[in-house]
Amino acid sequence: MIKLWGYAVETAADGVEALEKLAMWPAHILVTDLMMPRMDGSELLRQLKAQGGGPTAIVQTAFGNLDTALSTIHELGAFWFLEKPVQSAALRLLLERAAQQGRLVEHTVRLERQLSNRGVLGDMVGTSPKMREVFSLIQQVAPSKAAVLITGESGTGKELAARALHALSPRRSGPFVAINCAAMPDTLMESELFGHEKGSFTGAAERRIGCFELAQNGTLLLDEIGDMPLATQVKLLRVLEDGRVRRLGGKSEIQLDVRVVAATNSPIETAIKEGKFREDLFYRLNVFPIPLPPLRERLEDLPVLVRATLEALNPKHGTKITEVSSVVMDRFLNHHWPGNVRELRNVLERAVILSGEGTVDMVHLPPGFAGTPPPVMATASQGELRIPFGSTVEDAERALIEMTLEHTKNNKTRAAEILGISQKTLFNKLKEYNSARGVGAD
Secondary structure, eight states: OTGGGTOOOOOOSSHHHHHHHHHHSOOSEEEEESSOSSSOHHHHHHHHHHTTOOSEEEEEEOGGGHHHHHHHHHHHOOOEEEESSOOHHHHHHHHHHHHHHHHHHHHHHHHHHHHHHHSEETTEEOOSHHHHHHHHHHHHHTTSOOOEEEEOOTTSOHHHHHHHHHHTSTTTTSOEEEEESSSSOHHHHHHHHHOBOTTSSTTOOSOBOOHHHHTTTSEEEEETGGGSOHHHHHHHHHHHHHSEEOOBTOSSOEEOOOEEEEEESSOHHHHHHTTSSOHHHHHHHTTEEEEOOOGGGOGGGHHHHHHHHHHHHHHHHTOEEEEEOHHHHHHHHTOOOTTHHHHHHHHHHHHHHHHOEEEEOGGGSOTTGGGOOOOOOOOGGGTOOOOOTTOOHHHHHHHHHHHHHHHTTTOHHHHHHHHTSOHHHHHHHHHHHHHHHTOOOO
């Protein structure tokens, strides 16, 4: 019967024979009776545990041995039990769930093996003491339900940290949903988070499921939480406290089971003092803080970061880059990396495309990178920007923003994407420039 469900099956008469066969045939799932000759089910699981765990186990038991079965599950880590006579539908369901559980365990073991062998946790890479500390914090908090606040400069990998936390948690089979609180207009933020019913406001042509519902039984990342409007903060706090959400225009509340992770690149303590962020919400989110170090504070990670990035970029672009030259690595080690790991990836992606194969050399780096004298720029029509000597950083930033807006025909969303900043940051910059000119913001 079990073979017809697509499983390969091996049988054993008792616990002794089962141990012998498992040594030669590593199974993913073990279905065992409690009462067997020579070695019963409890002793079989006890010996497998002493050997390092064994496969995911389902225990069969007669009604009178139910207490023993529950004790076996609790003490020896069996997955579940089935009362005899066994119903085929129940057995099939448990086998499917046990197989899924086994895959999740293997995934976690693989992640932890990567971390110990290569300094890799998910898509995060680093062997420096600061990154080892980050990895340790993620591993410690992942199994819990605690809210986590990830802080760090732009480009340090806050979303990667959140994804690694999700991958190591019991919710790993559930959804991972991320929302950027800075990129969302204030008027749409509540609808995006909590959802809305049809007709709840002008333009609500149909029901919309919010991010909290989408993340049910999984993890919700609230990125750039410091930019969330105060009015939305009040409603978010209530959702976090009650564990329930009501769609805009809705009459009933929906029970939630969502792990909330928040991230920010700005000090929330300053926003609290300025009255821009609720202190009670901060304490609700900051149960377990994880600060990410900037790249300039862990330069010893550059060799492994470069290698891992090249390995990821080669398949994407069909290239065969094996390494960067020693001169390039020296230049990397002396660069300040204001854009952190994101900047490193961008620099390497350009270099990989230009080089194609072999080694990345200085000629493949962006003009002006890390002190390299930039070539004389051509004309503005070629999309290049020439900054006169003596210009300030503010002058250069403003010129770049204005040229990008001209290139995108004043499409601010596209301009923000090209510049690698949030729409809110771009709007604030434009407001600042217009204020200096004595005119209103666009």
